[in-house]
Amino acid sequence: MPKVLISDALSDAAVQIFKDNGVEVDFQPALGKDPAKLAEIIGDYDGLAIRSATKATAELLAKADNLKVIGRAGIGVDNVDIPAASAKGIVVMNTPFGNSITTAEHAIAMMFACARQIPEADASTRAGKWEKSKFMGVEITGKTLGILGCGNIGSVVASRAIGLKMKVIAYDPFLSHERAQELGVEKFDDLEALLARADFVTLHMPKTSQTANILSAERIAKMKPGARLINCARGGLVDEDAVAQALKDGRLAGAAFDVFGEEPAKENVLFSAPNCVCTPHLGASTSEAQENVALQVAEQMSDYLTKGAISNALNAPSVTAEEAPLLKPWIAVCEALGGFAGQVTENAITSLEIEYVGRVGQLNLKPLTATLVACLMKPLVGEGGVNMVSAPVVARERGIKIAETRKDAQGAYGSYVRLVVTTEKQTRSVAGTVFSDNKPRIIQIKGIDLEADPQPFMLYTTNNDQPGYIGSLGAKLGELGINIATFALGRADKGGEAIALLGVDEQVTPDMVAQILALPQVTQAKALKF
Numbered sequence: 001m002p003k004v005l006i007s008d009a010l011s012d013a014a015v016q017i018f019k020d021n022g023v024e025v026d027f028q029p030a031l032g033k034d035p036a037k038l039a040e041i042i043g044d045y046d047g048l049a050i051r052s053a054t055k056a057t058a059e060l061l062a063k064a065d066n067l068k069v070i071g072r073a074g075i076g077v078d079n080v081d082i083p084a085a086s087a088k089g090i091v092v093m094n095t096p097f098g099n100s101i102t103t104a105e106h107a108i109a110m111m112f113a114c115a116r117q118i119p120e121a122d123a124s125t126r127a128g129k130w131e132k133s134k135f136m137g138v139e140i141t142g143k144t145l146g147i148l149g150c151g152n153i154g155s156v157v158a159s160r161a162i163g164l165k166m167k168v169i170a171y172d173p174f175l176s177h178e179r180a181q182e183l184g185v186e187k188f189d190d191l192e193a194l195l196a197r198a199d200f201v202t203l204h205m206p207k208t209s210q211t212a213n214i215l216s217a218e219r220i221a222k223m224k225p226g227a228r229l230i231n232c233a234r235g236g237l238v239d240e241d242a243v244a245q246a247l248k249d250g251r252l253a254g255a256a257f258d259v260f261g262e263e264p265a266k267e268n269v270l271f272s273a274p275n276c277v278c279t280p281h282l283g284a285s286t287s288e289a290q291e292n293v294a295l296q297v298a299e300q301m302s303d304y305l306t307k308g309a310i311s312n313a314l315n316a317p318s319v320t321a322e323e324a325p326l327l328k329p330w331i332a333v334c335e336a337l338g339g340f341a342g343q344v345t346e347n348a349i350t351s352l353e354i355e356y357v358g359r360v361g362q363l364n365l366k367p368l369t370a371t372l373v374a375c376l377m378k379p380l381v382g383e384g385g386v387n388m389v390s391a392p393v394v395a396r397e398r399g400i401k402i403a404e405t406r407k408d409a410q411g412a413y414g415s416y417v418r419l420v421v422t423t424e425k426q427t428r429s430v431a432g433t434v435f436s437d438n439k440p441r442i443i444q445i446k447g448i449d450l451e452a453d454p455q456p457f458m459l460y461t462t463n464n465d466q467p468g469y470i471g472s473l474g475a476k477l478g479e480l481g482i483n484i485a486t487f488a489l490g491r492a493d494k495g496g497e498a499i500a501l502l503g504v505d506e507q508v509t510p511d512m513v514a515q516i517l518a519l520p521q522v523t524q525a526k527a528l529k530f
Helices: 012-020 035-044 082-087 100-116 118-126 152-163 177-183 191-197 217-221 240-249 287-307 323-344 358-362 365-381 391-397 469-480 510-517
Strands: 003-006 024-027 047-050 069-072 091-093 144-148 167-171 200-203 227-231 252-257 276-278 349-357 401-407 416-423 427-434 440-445 448-452 457-464 484-491 497-504 522-529
Touching (some): 003 035, 012 024, 082 091, 091 287, 100 227, 100 287, 144 152, 167 191, 191 217, 240 252, 323 365, 323 522, 349 358, 349 365, 365 416, 440 497
Parallel strands (some): 069 091, 144 167, 144 200, 200 227, 227 252
Antiparallel strands (some): 349 416, 416 427, 448 484
């Protein structure tokens, strides 16, 4: 039974979902604030469910020997070292849709509060003052709202703003003009042009190396005079010092911030700025949102740990619960093909071409390709150096180009996977399929047909097609004490190159390989382990 640790506050309903799915749960909601204690016990768990208090650092993950998945109940994963998790094969999931409505509504509420100076007016009235003339606000209707980031949350904000009779313009490099038209917004490719036109600007994008400080002092200076700025996305997207100065100078008429560069924000330059509404990261803080993200992360993690389904992962391809059983036998094929190619390839790989022929081409190919590349790379970089999660990154770092193609059924087999490996010196291929017993078979090597059932220990040889080879190889293996379990043969032409792929009961040692290579007909011999 897989075991999950919940180290932050999640709802009781989430705990019950884990239990109902056959997952053992250890609920310690205060543990995320004690990193030393967390590091002591993290090695005992298959899954870690967190919110924002737990910091899944590289140091913590180094001790997480059994961890397979981290589930973040919420959108932001700033508290998870994703590269370190990927290097260990740990899937990192979030819940991008669970609090979209709540965060969007908070941004709209902050816009209203800023437009009508509601917090300051409230404080003044409670103090016994009646400063009606001091708090002169502006209407929302007819104003232009500029949205930076028009994804899940930004699109909800857009729909609400359109309902308020606002003109909505958006800057998002990933927003197509067709999608913008569907949303009823005008897409801007020039951020500074948007800033010069918008009466209100609201941010709804993640913090990345490309978006950090996207509203710099220079860009804030180019905003429309009298504009108002709302940030309910991520701290670090905006130069807070520049905003505070623009508010004091009167260039900006108002601002509203729910997130800050450093949190918890006990001190911040914006706190003393005029007409600046500040809230303590409340974007997702509604009972509905908290329940939604907790239930969603529990379902996602349970599906992965019990069924192999992957959803909303930031570092692995998605696999639905329905897809998982269909993919399983083909993943075994990809493991065999990648493992074989990785162990017999002796030169630097420059490119990989993966052909998915027939019905396998109709499946979700991303997990198949990731599996194949991972198994191919393991013999080259070491067992712990690559996994299904990190394989595409490792291959890219080594300059290996990967191409996928889908083809209609052809040849003797209705469906198969073919891997073509190009190195600095040659190009070689290997193909495999799933037989009626739902088990993988290697069906072709270097264009030579054969039928081999992958075994834990195997021996691969190439030889000249001459009489007596099978007998001499069998005699040599008998002499070495190696028992043959399966024996598959194939040849290109009579008297030409031939291959043999044997399943054996024991691992063939390097010394044994040397003795096999000494046989007259042998041109290559490789001990394989799957």
